[in-house]
Amino acid sequence: MTKRYKKIVLCVLIGILLIFTFSQYLGKSKENYRIKHAEDLNISDKTVTLCIRCDTILQHYSMLQENLQKETFVPQDGIILKDTTFVLFPGDTAFDLLQRATKRYGIQMEYRGSYTGKISGNYIEGINFLYEFSCGKDSGWMYMVNGDFPNYSCSQYPLKNKDKIVFAYTCERGKDLGIHYDRK
Amino acid sequence: MKKLKWNQRHPITIFLHASMMLLGTMLTMHPVMLFLSLIGAFMYGMVIEGKKWWQQFRWCIWIFAIEMLFFPCFRHNGVTPIASIGGQAITLESVLYGFFMSILLISSYAWFRVISFWIDEERLLYLFGSIWSSFGLLLSMIFRFLPMLRQRYREIQEVQRGLGRGNKNLSLPEQIYLFGKNSSTLISWALEHTIETTISMESRGYGIGKRTTFHRFVFRLQDVFWCIGMIALEMIWGLGFIKRYYVMYYFPALEMQWNSKTQFGIIIYAIGMFSVAVTELCVFMFRKKEVS
Numbered sequence: 134m135t136k137r138y139k140k141i142v143l144c145v146l147i148g149i150l151l152i153f154t155f156s157q158y159l160g161k162s163k164e165n166y167r168i169k170h171a172e173d174l175n176i177s178d179k180t181v182t183l184c185i186r187c188d189t190i191l192q193h194y195s196m197l198q199e200n201l202q203k204e205t206f207v208p209q210d211g212i213i214l215k216d217t218t219f220v221l222f223p224g225d226t227a228f229d230l231l232q233r234a235t236k237r238y239g240i241q242m243e244y245r246g247s248y249t250g251k252i253s254g255n256y257i258e259g260i261n262f263l264y265e266f267s268c269g270k271d272s273g274w275m276y277m278v279n280g281d282f283p284n285y286s287c288s289q290y291p292l293k294n295k296d297k298i299v300f301a302y303t304c305e306r307g308k309d310l311g312i313h314y315d316r317k
Numbered sequence: 318m319k320k321l322k323w324n325q326r327h328p329i330t331i332f333l334h335a336s337m338m339l340l341g342t343m344l345t346m347h348p349v350m351l352f353l354s355l356i357g358a359f360m361y362g363m364v365i366e367g368k369k370w371w372q373q374f375r376w377c378i379w380i381f382a383i384e385m386l387f388f389p390c391f392r393h394n395g396v397t398p399i400a401s402i403g404g405q406a407i408t409l410e411s412v413l414y415g416f417f418m419s420i421l422l423i424s425s426y427a428w429f430r431v432i433s434f435w436i437d438e439e440r441l442l443y444l445f446g447s448i449w450s451s452f453g454l455l456l457s458m459i460f461r462f463l464p465m466l467r468q469r470y471r472e473i474q475e476v477q478r479g480l481g482r483g484n485k486n487l488s489l490p491e492q493i494y495l496f497g498k499n500s501s502t503l504i505s506w507a508l509e510h511t512i513e514t515t516i517s518m519e520s521r522g523y524g525i526g527k528r529t530t531f532h533r534f535v536f537r538l539q540d541v542f543w544c545i546g547m548i549a550l551e552m553i554w555g556l557g558f559i560k561r562y563y564v565m566y567y568f569p570a571l572e573m574q575w576n577s578k579t580q581f582g583i584i585i586y587a588i589g590m591f592s593v594a595v596t597e598l599c600v601f602m603f604r605k606k607e608v609s
Binding site for chain 2: 259
């Protein structure tokens with residue numbers, strides 16, 4: 134490898150990193166405004182409620198990873214974010230709401246985006262350091278709107294006025310949340 | 318390469334030690350053990366190659382760069398955020414995980430390099446020749462057979478062209494007739510060749526049954542001691558590994574196990590890693606004094 138080639142590669146690496154780090158400040162003023170006024174009910178009369186809970190883990194506590202068995206990661210009542218009313222901005226999806234709420238309350242959240250195929254959308258990997266497969270091989274995050282489980286990504290679900298959204302952690306692929314797969 | 322005392326050991330002893338070092342490096346993510354393994358491999362490498370050894374590890378900076386800069390961009394788990402990319406946090410934990418992962422990669426690479434000095438072709442053939450000999454023969458025959466067939470088909474075609482039959486402007490039925498003729502010639506030639514090879518192999522003693530190959534390795538008493546000692550060490554260490562005494566959690570918060578059992582395991586690990594290098598170093602120092 135020549136010295137010039139090395140320099141070019143290094144420059145490209147640093148450039149990619151810089152672009153990534155500063156990309157968040159570009160065109161985000163609208164979202165920042167929305168995060169700031171997420172609970173300001175004077176703005177509009179359209180509202181939705183969000184709740185994040187992981188109470189199923191409490192029943193399967195021994196299956197949980199050893200280093201996650203602490204109260205900071207799994208609260209005693211199993212509720213990470215209690216029922217909170219948020220303003221519904223136009224064009225909001227369930228994912229937008231979750232991202233706004235986690236940013237506002239300082240809850241850690243990681244997602245993975247997929248842009249290929251018919252089922253494009255964001256997949257929630259973990260909230261509050263509880264990740265998929267942290268509590269057994271059938272565990273992960275699911276969401277329900279008004280008691281129903283939509284069968285597609287939360288970033289594709291447009292919200293309506295007075296929707297009730299719950300993000301819940303499951304340890305048995307949704308069976309402990311009340312989903313029963315019918316065999317036809 | 319200098320002449321080493323360890324290379325006089327029996328190949329089975331050397332192989333046992335090498336596989337244990339590799340397993341011990343690759344299985345654990347405990348930072349202390351990773352550093353011990355790195356130091357052990359580098360000690361031996363310095364004895365073998367001296368200053369030349371360091372030149373091989375210049376490119377390892379790239380491993381560090383990739384693991385510590387790019388890995389955190391794709392894994393955002395961790396309690397302490399440093400920066401953020403696209404709205405997701407880069408955390409100290411994932412950077413540290415990348416650091417120790419690259420140390421694991423580098424130390425296993427170093428061990429492989431050391432092992433390539435220990436086990437040369439002769440020893441490798443001695444170790445695996447008895448298990449895979451017939452399979453190896455079969456493979457080598459197959460690999461030889463295909464290019465040979467292709468070459469022979471070309472020869473047949475040339476002969477046909479020389480006889481005036483292989484002109485380019487032939488009609489389709491004529492082409493098919495010629496192809497059939499050529500391939501039948503090829504098959505009969507190949508069969509003839511296989512008969513020849515079987516006869517020659519038989520006359521050289523293939524298929525008689527118990528045959529031995531010449532080797533110059535002797536399993537001495539020292540080998541017995543080395544083998545027993547290493548197996549005992551590895552079994553004690555492996556017991557602790559199965560019972561999860563050397564677990565290191567990187568996500569979401571750093572959590573290192575450090576009790577008396579872990580320390581005991583680390584001492585045993587260090588003995589395993591440094592035993593050969595230390596004996597080698599002692600011999601090396603002793604020799605130098607003799608000369609001067």
